[in-house]
Amino acid sequence: GDSVTQMEGPVTLSEEAFLTINCTYTATGYPSLFWYVQYPGEGLQLLLKATKADDKGSNKGFEATYRKETTSFHLEKGSVQVSDSAVYFCALSELEYGNKLVFGAGTILRVKS
Amino acid sequence: EPEVTQTPSHQVTQMGQEVILRCVPISNHLYFYWYRQILGQKVEFLVSFYNNEISEKSEIFDDQFSVERPDGSNFTLKIRSTKLEDSAMYFCASREGRDTEAFFGQGTRLTVV
Numbered sequence: 001g002d003s004v005t006q007m008e009g010p011v012t013l014s015e016e017a018f019l020t021i022n023c024t025y026t027a028t029g030y031p032s033l034f035w036y037v038q039y040p041g042e043g044l045q046l047l048l049k050a051t052k053a054d055d056k057g058s059n060k061g062f063e064a065t066y067r068k069e070t071t072s073f074h075l076e077k078g079s080v081q082v083s084d085s086a087v088y089f090c091a092l093s094e095l096e097y098g099n100k101l102v103f104g105a106g107t108i109l110r111v112k113s
Numbered sequence: 114e115p116e117v118t119q120t121p122s123h124q125v126t127q128m129g130q131e132v133i134l135r136c137v138p139i140s141n142h143l144y145f146y147w148y149r150q151i152l153g154q155k156v157e158f159l160v161s162f163y164n165n166e167i168s169e170k171s172e173i174f175d176d177q178f179s180v181e182r183p184d185g186s187n188f189t190l191k192i193r194s195t196k197l198e199d200s201a202m203y204f205c206a207s208r209e210g211r212d213t214e215a216f217f218g219q220g221t222r223l224t225v226v
Contacts, residue, residue, distance in 0.1 A: 044217035089156060095212055100169060103156035
């Protein structure tokens with residue numbers, strides 16, 4: 001079945017450092033790919049998405065590119081802020097399979113000032 | 114901004130007791146979901162619901178679980194006889210259309226003692 005693997009955390013960075021959180025996937029067909037973020041005490045929020053190969057999703061300075069050849073969707077940000085501290089989840093869904101979301105384990109990001 | 118709300122935020126229950134987790138999806142949404150996250154593990158799909166019936170369920174969603182949309186606004190998850198291993202964070206989500214963004218609630222932390 002479909003699955004998502006993302007790097008384990010926690011990831012601890014200083015403010016203004018470069019962030020990469022790796023995500024790879026296994027899917028039957030042609031999934032859409034997502035990054036969700038969970039801030040402390042809040043629900044899951046969609047951060048960005050990409051629906052086909054070579055698409056780049058971006059939001060709030062975060063970017064991820066759908067790489068079909070490497071089945072990856074790595075999350076990057078050039079300069080993190082303390083307010084980016086949260087748990088980040090990579091996920092996929094396939095419309096042909098009910099469009100339910102399949103999540104990775106989540107990566108805790110801690111940004112220190 | 115419309116949001117998915119879940120109550121309670123934390124529920125403690127004794128093993129063998131029935132619990133009902135409540136969700137109010139966004140009002141014009143048609144597709145509803147429950148996910149759960151056992152501490153330290155992945156967010157897992159439980160069930161999807163559309164047009165007043167279950168459209169898909171995972172193998173986790175056994176006979177102890179049921180869902181209902183009793184009044185056109187609430188969407189509930191019932192666990193008939195809780196087990197210790199049901200302790201988890203339960204997330205409700207809704208979407209307007211089959212391929213639109215899923216919006217999540219803040220989650221209900223269920224602790225079975």
